[in-house]
Amino acid sequence: MKLEKTRFKVKSYIRASKLIKHMRISYIMKKGSFTLLLFTCLLSRHNLFAQQQADLETAFRQINAEVLSHSEAYVRLGESIQQIGHRLTGSPNGAKAEQYVFDLLKAYGFEEVAFQPFAINGWARESLDLRVGSPGNLQPVKAVALASTPVSAQVSGELVDMGNGLESDYAANPERAQGKIVLAALHLLPNSPQGTKNLHRSAKAALAIKYGAKGIILFNSVAGGTLLTGTASITGDLLTIPALCVGLEEGNRLKARIAEGRQEATIEMKNKAGKMQARNVIARITGSELPNEKIVVGGHLDSWDLSPGAVDNGLGAFSVLDMARTFMALGIKPKRTIEFVLFMGEEQGLLGSKAYVQQAMSNGTLDQIRFMLNFDMTNDPKGFYATLEGNRALFEEIGHSAARIDTTFKGTFSATAGLYSDHQPFMLQGIPTGGADGSTLSREALNCYHADCDVFELVNEQQMKNTVRFCSMLVYGLANTNEIPVKRLSDAEVKQLMVDNNLEEALRLGGDWRWD
Template identity: 50%
Template structure:
């Protein structure tokens, strides 16, 4: 009896083992069809932006966004958890910028927004000094000019500046103004149409000493003309808060079928600034990640390695959510299990991938990219790169030696004018572009999670240091307080 019973079982096991595993091309075809037919990225982002609004970390809206994505991932049938963290962070209050004559008459109100990490309260009424681009050379040319006054600087490089002038980040321009004795800084945006920009003015993520505001390009350039003829003063008043806030990363997990201890992370920051709904930064990236999770679940894809789909919060205030995640992984030793990170920030319509800067890592992306290109050679041209950069959530992992990748986006130039601005809304989102990202990034994610040999490995401490130096990131990381080494 037993033998008779076992025989069919054994033969079916043999048969099962002999069945060749689905090829990469077959899996990619499935992903492609699923996303083209059923992608929810565009629709859910539309719903979230209209029902929640912005997704500022620590705000009521931010909490609603965390819950929305948690519920959404659950509704797809995924294992979901919150990763709560608590940090001190800055929140915008009121701001008013008035500009008038030195005799304090005829003040005119200018449209302005506070830059993040401005003081919790400020009330200055001082002369304005035009400091051009606000670079070291501008201060060297006018020593002491801004001492006790308000610096007016352009966020970009003004036309007519010396050839090859390289720009500094708004936070670095603010630090320079402060070092030169300014008591306030007005930064002129470079986008047409009175667009206002926010973002941090702090190099460290801590509060800065002077109020920093952004005004529109047209207002700012007109003001520069006025200052050529007469002296003006600015009255800047603002209140902000800097409090301990609570936020939650949202994590959905698909357990690996063979190497379940090894993790591939795909993440995008869910949070946004509060001037608009942040549909581009980073609605398109984070909602693509949500739809990638949906796709994997819908197709019941089970690659060798475990995948974590993560909505990071707090990116805009200084990569807070990814830092908290990495800190926890360092503490419990699981950092070594994180084999690769795919970051999705303002990404869409990719034509290739960035291999993240480790020597030789691009070979894998070129190879897998050929299979993606075979699916859609019009949208995906397999144009890959291999460099390391900063200022998004992959940074928290990269400085610990974890390799990363991100899509090489091919989006309409026009959307970048609304970066960190009051016009970053859903009307900028292109449905096909977000869907293309879900298609191609899901394919690359699957390849990473299922490959026998990953394109790069986690670097040890000395290798990480050399890697960051080799990619020219040391000085920037030092300014940002993220350089972990003595020298």
């Protein structure tokens, strides 16, 4: 309607200018009419933008009120932990979690809810015995196996200190790890050279294998004997060597012993592995105007088995579920299709998101995905991010509108690209990705990452509500904007993005670098 009014005003002034010309009124008067015409057109455009801003903020206020009054994110996360426990992919608990969120989405009123099954190389720990000491005097050491380690392993050999476990540590003496068991830090050591870039634990395991090690022991950076688990395989396939984690204090003791003299280690482990089934859960709202343009809103549902995974990724997964509930409760009919996706298998190597992207490639619908928003350990954000700078204006417009409703949200924007969460398979196919920025997590929560202390008591209800309301606003803004400014990248542009963000080495180690 606003556009039609603008067109009417423009036509009126055109007719007026013709009449003035016909009456031979002075050039100055005609120039003045044109100026008035231009001013009126600009004013109409300003009014149209102002109306769009007002409509956006009206929707945001409705989202804000709904979440603050009726959010179920915190309660449902607690309920699932009480009823199910951990959510390890491929396990009975994992299947229960998949069914739990499927039923919940149905209860929220979604008619289009579906499982997306995929096969995985499942893994579960059974037993581990690590002994370290001087030759002939080996003592037991508390440790936990990293996922995707062998079904059975029994190795022994000299324990050597490989510092940070980076390529540069091995390259200094390429033969040093051959036939040995290596010790390395999960995080960068305090005396590391400035500018040193750390690698994921799976990349460090890949380097140990590359340089001929029999096994790798990584030590945590968190005090108090905290043991960390997680996959040691980038691809999801079983490793050929055992990989395990010890606590910070134990790691430092082992480093000191190696510096004093030769240390030996033995590792005996048994695990279960084999083909298993897992299921992503997908709930869809079909777009009212652009049904073939899709916004994917995802978070991984799965967790490791040492804890119920309250922070990783109960925070993200149950926030995504409550975003879906919010849209249904308000009866929102977005312009673009929205798919809320709870991914499984993220912890084992992004298996669920890879399956989703692969299916989209197979059925020819990948180009329909205009944006992927990923929420992984997202908590009380202060802004938004996207992989590409070209999204800045849109994201800042959405963020500033959100900030006008609640000034605790800052509406900041950053452009950055990273790896190791469910956005990665989308990003590597050129699909724009993004999410929330400036998340607030306590030091206690961060210390319990992938550890047995990742429990529900770490979760703050109000901070979860903040995640749901501000991220729902982002989803709404993206789904309803007239045009998403950034298109899918070409293969060459994806390569350049990876190079510009220093991701080539990690992708090569993971077998995901395809540009040679």
